[in-house]
Amino acid sequence: MKKIVLMFWLLVLGALPLQAKTEIYGKGVSIQEATPVSAILDDPDAYVGKTVRVEGLIIDVCAKRGCWVYVAGDRQGEKIQVKVTDGEIVFPMSASGRMAAVEGVVEELKLSREQMISYLQHLAEEKGQPFDPDTVTDERMIRLRGIGAEIEG
Amino acid sequence: MKWRKFNIIIHRDLGYLCFGLTIIYAISGVAVNHIQDWNPTYVLEKIVSSVNLAGIESADNEALTSSVLEQLGETSELKNVYRQDADTLKIFVVNNNITVDLNTGSVFQEKSTKRPFLYEANFLHLNHPKKLWTWFADLYAVSLGLLAVSGLFILKGKKGLAGRGKWLVGVGFVIPLFFLWLYS
Structure with missing residues (x-):
């Protein structure tokens, strides 16, 4: 019986995560060359449906479910949302402020103006930031459907 | 050894072995079920x-x-x-x-x-570690299946599967089917 208990604890300890410097989420990242966020946002139609790797600082994490992050773009003020399937990948709150490489499929979300305003207002309220509905000029949202990510520890 | 005695031993020892993780998963399950209302991890x-x-x-x-x-x-x-x-x-x-x-x-x-205890419980329950834990959790799931099946055959007679047991097992199937019908 002692041997069984010992084996059990060895299994449990083996399952504990290694204190790796970079944490891998989902299927990780396999594409080597990064696509600048600015390139995607400048010409979304050229990228929709394509799998890309983007790199940048994680500036926001979904506080409720960890189901999205915003990666800062290479140009000041630009960012792109990486949405993952609930539960498949869960980004921890500690990911904010960390550098990340993310792989995902560029997708276009078409919303009505009301839906877009409502969504952005909700985000702004969550982050305690002011929001002016008049600033909403584009009703389509370009984001990545996240497949995997590597986040620096 | 008679099969029923062997069945009781399997049920008893698997029950002891699964107790800890079952409690952890049960608490985490309730916490995660209400994710609309709160953040169960932080x-x-x-x-x-x-x-x-x-x-x-x-x-x-x-x-x-x-x-x-x-x-x-x-x-x-x-x-x-x-x-x-x-x-x-x-x-x-x-x-x-x-x-x-x-x-x-x-x-x-x-x-x-991090919420004390719940952070760790959800970490395991939602299989964030991946790696070896995935296999361990699969093994646990199989063990739960064995526990359920062996539990059916613990008692004989009126209180066993042939008696009230079959009705209760039936109710256990009807409840999820009812909700599937309700939300279809």
Whole structure:
């Protein structure tokens, strides 16, 4: 019986995560060359449906479910949302402020103006930031459907 | 050894073995079920305050960061600083994301701390470790299946499967089917 208990604890300890410097989420990242966020946002139609790797600082994490992050773009003020399937990948709150490489499929979300305003207002309220509905000029949202990510520890 | 005695031994020892993880998964399950109402893994605290940044060069992120952290009494490790735009500075320290409006000095803090026990329970239950834990959790699931099946054959007679047992097992199937029908 002692041997069984010992084996059990060895299994449990083996399952504990290694204190790796970079944490891998989902299927990780396999594409080597990064696509600048600015390139995607400048010409979304050229990228929709394509799998890309983007790199940048994680500036926001979904506080409720960890189901999205915003990666800062290479140009000041630009960012792109990486949405993952609930539960498949869960980004921890500690990911904010960390550098990340993310792989995902560029997708276009078409919303009505009301839906877009409502969504952005909700985000702004969550982050305690002011929001002016008049600033909403584009009703389509370009984001990545996240497949995997590597986040620096 | 008679098969029923062997069945009781399997049920008893698997029951002992699965007890700990079953309790952990049960508590985590309730917590995660109500994810619409709360964050089951972190305690989130949102704080609005203000700082005085007069006299600091608005392009000097380092000086601004240092002043903001000092005025907020924030001593956690600094992870990164991001200048979102000319008027907005984001400061990331461990367990705290700070957004500063450089025009008004208004500060929004989003503090997060891990919920004791639930963080670890959800970590295992939602299979965040992946790796070897996936196999261990599969083994646990198979064990639960064995526990359920062996449980059917513990007792004989009127209180066994042939008696009231069959009705209760039936109810156990009907309940999920009812909800599937209800929400279809």
